[in-house]
Amino acid sequence: MVEPVRCGTGLFVNCDCIEGARRFLADASVDLVLTDPPYGIGGDRLDRHYNRDERHVVDGYVEVPTEAYGPFSSAWVAEAARVLRPGGALFVVSGYTHLYEVLGALRASPLVEVNHIVWKYPFGVFTRKKFVSSHYHVLYWARPGGTRTFNLESRYGIEERNENGRSLNYLDREDVWTIGREYKPGRAKNRNELPQALLEKIVQYTTNEGDLILDLFLGGGSSARAAIGLGRRFVGFEISPSIFAARVPELCRLEPGSRLASLRVPVTAPPTRRGRAWSEEEDLALVSSYARLRADGLGKGEAIERLAAEFGRGRFGIVKRLSRRE
Ligand SMILES: C[S@@+](CC[C@H](N)C(=O)[O-])C[C@H]1O[C@@H](n2cnc3c(N)ncnc32)[C@H](O)[C@@H]1O
Secondary structure, three states: OOOOEEEOOEEEEOOOHHHHHHHHOOOOOEEEEEEOOOOOOOHHHHHHHHOOOOOOEOOOOOOOOHHHHHHHHHHHHHHHHHHEEEEEEEEEEEOOOOHHHHHHHHHOOOOEEEEEEEEEEEEEEOOOOOOOEEEEEEEEEEOOOOOOOOOOOOOOOOOOEOOOOOEHHHHHOOOEEEOOOOOOOOOOEOOOOOOHHHHHHHHHHHOOOOOEEEEOOOOOOHHHHHHHHOOOEEEEEOOOHHHHHHHHHHHHOOOOOOOHHHOOOOOOOOOOOOOOOOOHHHHHHHHHHHHHHHHOOOOHHHHHHHHHHHHOOOHHHHHHHHHHHO
8 A cells, every 4th residue: 555645634545445444544533524435427427427628627536336336335334434433423425326325335334314415506417308407415424322513503603693584503504505516617626526615514513623534535635625724634545546646735735724714703692591580471472482483484493593592592491491381
């Protein structure tokens, strides 16, 4: 195996991901696996699939034959489960073609499902005789047995509203994410580079600064840019020598934490009336406000968040109070 490249808070290895994980990663040592495995649809045909200018795409993408996709998925998922700490999270970006094999491998592993996120992107594959394909699947699983990091207010405070009075925090946490692809005219790219907005969102919610993030299928290193840019440590494996040679030098120039200063600062304020006794009046007002919000069509979760802001209480305080009245 070739020698690893260590730079800043990153470790990059030009090797098969299973071999790399076995050699470089101890059991339960990783906080987040963030990965985008080969799609098994013929990497060299992706240009036709996406109908785009391929001149700046770095060659050497290693694809997985269709018939091998099931065992391939089982092998890398087992390795991811081994290296994740209890409570650590796994995010897999998957197309539809081999989704059932990735899900099959996850279900056979010790990991548990947290969310199935749909990533919707504009400008999908053009069609005339059927609907246009414009989404990927983002599978969020976790290793049980420990505390899962979920930074609820990392991007929007619970009390922040948009101009229509809707909770920005709630909207950001719905499981359909509309995020555009990045266009990089004239710059080197990998065949399936993921947008930074997608990856940074995952990193912000599910890790803290200094945590270790692993990408088993590095490609052009978009996961490394998100991780290192946000001050996390990173390990990435890429089997293709040409992609590795073309992309790792630029990853080594990333400055750890350089993206932190440009992040939106959420407005978070501690609930002003938390811990105070409830008056009968306040209790009645709570019940009628809850009924009104639900009648207006708000879901239970969103209504509770709205009431927490309105009454200056924590979410759990609101839930407890409402359940006493049911
Ligand atoms: C879908 S691409 C990843 C793209 C990446 N998310 C990016 O933003 O550029 C999958 C990558 O996995 C690599 N690959 C295929 N089999 C591999 C293996 N067994 N170990 C490590 N890398 C592998 C491919 O060469 C390809 O670069």
